Amino acid sequence: GxxxxxxxxxxxxxxxxxxxxxxxxxxxxxxxxxxxxxxxxxxxxxxxxxxxxxxxxxxxxxxxxxxxxxxxxxxxxxxxxxxxxxxxxxxxxxxxxxxxxxxxxQSSSYFQFAVNTFPFISLSSGFQLSNFEKITNWNLEFKVNVPQINNGRELSIVYQITNFTSSSLNANHSLFYIFEFGRHREENFARRLGLSADINATDLYNRAMRAFFSGNYWESFFLFKRLLHQFPDFYKNDNATYYSGLCLENLDFREAAIKYLENVEVSYPSSQMIHAARLAIMRIYYRNDDYFNVASQYQLLEKRAAPDSIRMHAFYIMGEAEMLQGNYNKAIQYFSIIQDPHPVYAYAQYSAAVARYIKGDENHAIINHLENCISATANDNREEIKNRAFAYSGMLFYEENSLSKAVAAFRLVDAKSIFFEDALLGLGWAAVKARQWIDCFNSGKLLETTSQRPVLKAEGCLLQSYSLIMQKKYYDAEKAVQKALDIVKNYNGLPEDSLFSRKLMYENTRLIYANLGDIISGDYVTVGDVRDHDSLHTRQIEIKKEIDSYLLFNDEAKRLKIFNLTLANVKNDIEFTLAKLKEIMVNLENSDTEKNIRKDIQLEKQIRELKNQVEKSK
Missing domain, CATH: 2.20.50 (Outer Surface Protein A; domain 2)
Incomplete structure (x- = not known):
């Protein structure tokens, strides 16, 4: 202490x-x-x-x-x-x-200054005052310490000179040596302790680290907490404090995690984990939308000359924070600093592409960032960002009318990716533009069966109907359009009052969860009370499920909000297509043969009108 x-x-x-x-x-x-x-x-x-x-x-x-x-x-x-x-x-x-x-x-005072910059050599000097008025003596000391020839124990030779300012006293010259032999009592104590306590401390630390890297953050946290409580002088307690904070961060106890991470610098000011702790605090503030404190932590990392790897992570977080605040030029500057093969390079390049797209930059600059993202050094954790980049690239190529490139990009999206539905939709509309009706039908059919989103399922049915119309399969086309109409007929998206009420419930749940974090991270829970741990863990799992449920709901709401922008257009397209189909089928029933249908100018006009409507809709 x-x-x-x-x-x-x-x-x-x-x-x-x-x-x-x-x-x-x-x-x-x-x-x-x-x-x-x-x-x-x-x-x-x-x-x-x-x-x-x-x-x-x-x-x-x-x-x-x-x-x-x-x-x-x-x-x-x-x-x-x-x-x-x-x-x-x-x-x-x-x-x-x-x-x-x-x-x-009566008083006396003594002041000494020592320099130990040379290997094995120490120089010191001092002087003594009497009643803060007069220097009574001064001294110089030269010391050589060579413990390496004495098995790590002290072996020193010291020369001292003490000179008295009074003329009646002569200077003293001293030469002596210091030699340690045998085991010191503290060494014997440390050895005994090493047979019991230190082994237990090391075992606890290793168990906690194994639990952490296996994803068992709850058990890992309490092992670290026990280590810090029972062995306050363990030589790796700075690491234990840092990983305790990471455990709380992964459990989403944000406020409690910040306290532990801040304690790394407070309790261990010379620790190498300080920069990593600041980066973790920066991440938590970013999740809390606290951009002021994000910038504050970033400035501290820059002032303290953090390692380049940590600085690259900090650049990425700053770039994302600037993006969310609408500062796209600053965001691109931060993203551009990050170099391959850093783990966040692919994410930074993708975000830079999005920033340029929102700014309205030219497509070749955006695609350049996406290509950098796709070609980033291979890493299993980056496959999803690459799928996202493929889908985004396909959209840009589609807008440029480079249909072959668009189709190639969409087809590279993995079928297990969450962006596969976007790729299917892109493939369907690219097939419409290219008048590849078989591909259009297949993409629409797969989209209908794969997606759980009403708007996308309806668009899948609509794509099938366009393909069937162009193949003159009007009855099948009518069934597909009617199916699309049934899907969206009673669907109006997520109402605003539902979003608002779910958000209020989430904020209340967050407060309860933060309070639980204070309980487990504080002194309320003893490190050995297993029953308390189990009951609290059960409660933590239940509350965390509620939080995760809302986060998934919120992500889906944001995604649906994008599709809801086209919901009205999809409904209009469905209604128009259905009306035209019925008109075509009436004319078809009044015709004697297929040959007469082809000669029917009015019918061909209606088909061309429908085709133009399809092309205008995308």
């Missing part, structure tokens, strides 16, 4: 020429660690009281050992390369003249 305390007990035995005297006393002292910062250094302040009970020095004179009060301040900079120490002593503070007559006690 920040505070350290100490007590010395003393026993005095004075022979006193055959009439021995005995007495006792004790010293008290404490230090406080002010800061331990990689830049500002290690600062510690201390105070001690020597001879709290003034022991008697002799029964005849009744002289007592003097009591003194000392204040110390120590500064350690740049990993012990520079040391600054100061000490102020107030002497004989229990003297009757000091207590009764309020005289100022």
């Amino acid at each position: 920040h505070f350290s305390y100490g007590v010395n007990l003393k026993y005095f035995y004075i022979s006193n020429f055959g009439s021995p005297d005995k007495d006792f006393s004790f010293d008290l002292g404490c230090t406080y660690r002010i800061t331990n910062h990689p830049v500002w250094g290690y600062h510690r302040a201390g105070v001690s009281l020597i001879n709290c009970y003034p022991a008697e020095a002799g029964s005849i004179s009744m002289m007592r050992y003097a009591s003194s009060l000392s204040f110390q301040y120590m500064i350690n900079l740049f990993n012990s390369k520079f040391d600054l120490r100061s000490k102020i002593d107030l002497h004989d503070i229990f003297n009757s003249g000091v207590i009764k007559d309020h005289q100022e006690p």
Whole structure:
């Protein structure tokens, strides 16, 4: 902790020429660690009281050992390369003249500066003041320490010179050595501890890490919590604190995760995990739509010279945050900094393409980003973003009327992808433009059977009807159009009041879930209470299902909102196609043969009119 305390007990035995005297006393002292910062250094302040009970020095004179009060301040900079120490002593503070007559006690102060920048060599210098007025002496010290030839134990040779400013005293020259042999009691204690506690700590840490990387974040968190609670001095507790925060982040306890991640820098200011913790905090703020704090964490990462890998992640998050705020040029700048083969490169290139599309940039610039996304270094986790890029590329090629390229792009979308339905829809309309009616029918049929979205199912039926009409299969076309009409007839999309009520329920559930996060991350839950863990885990799973359900609902609502923009057009197309089909079929019933139908100018006019309507609709 920040505070350290100490007590010395003393026993005095004075022979006193055959009439021995005995007495006792004790010293008290404490230090406080002010800061331990990689830049500002290690600062510690201390105070001690020597001879709290003034022991008697002799029964005849009744002289007592003097009591003194000392204040110390120590500064350690740049990993012990520079040391600054100061000490102020107030002497004989229990003297009757000091207590009764309020005289100022005698004082002395000492200041020392040490340099340890050279291997095995230390240089130091200091001076002493009397009553803060006069320098009474100064000293220099030269020390050579070579523990490597003593099995890691200290082996030092020290030369000191102390010069007194008074002319009546000569300078002192000292040469001595320090040699350690045998095992220190602390080493023996550490060895005994290593056979029990440290092995348990290492085992706990390894179990927690295995649980984390297997995706069991609940168990992993409580293992890390137990480690931090039972072994506060374990050498990997900075990692344990960081991964505890990641466990909470993956469990979606956002506020609790931020507390743990911030504690990495507070408790372990020299840890290498600080930059990764800041990046995790940045991610959480992004999910909370807190763009101000996203930018604040980004600036801290830049100031502290974070590793390039972490900075690339930060650039991506900043780019996405700028996108959501409508700052597309800034977003593109952030995305462009990220280079392959960084894991977020493919995502950055796709987002840059979307930003350029929204800006209205030329298609070749957009497609260039999409090609970079598709050709990014292979990674199983990036296949879905590539499917998305293929679907987006197909849409752009379709708009450019480059139908062969559009079809090639759409066909590269994997059938298991969530963007497969978009690809099928694109293939269907590309077939309409290219007048490939068999392909049009197949795409529409597959879209109808694959999609669960009413608008897309209706469009699949509509594509089938267009293909059947152009193949003169009017009765089958009528069935397909009627099926499309039945799908959308009573469908009006998601009503706004439903969206609003679900959002209110979600926000309330979020508050309950955040409170649960505070409970499991705080001191309310002990590390050994398994029954509490199980009951809380059951509750966590239930609430998380509600949250995930809303998030899926919200994503679907956003997607449907895009399709709902064309819902009215789809209904109009269906109604128009159905009306024309009935008109064509009436004329067909009045015709004697197929030959007479082809000669019927009015019928051909109606077919051309329907074909033009199809082409105009897309």
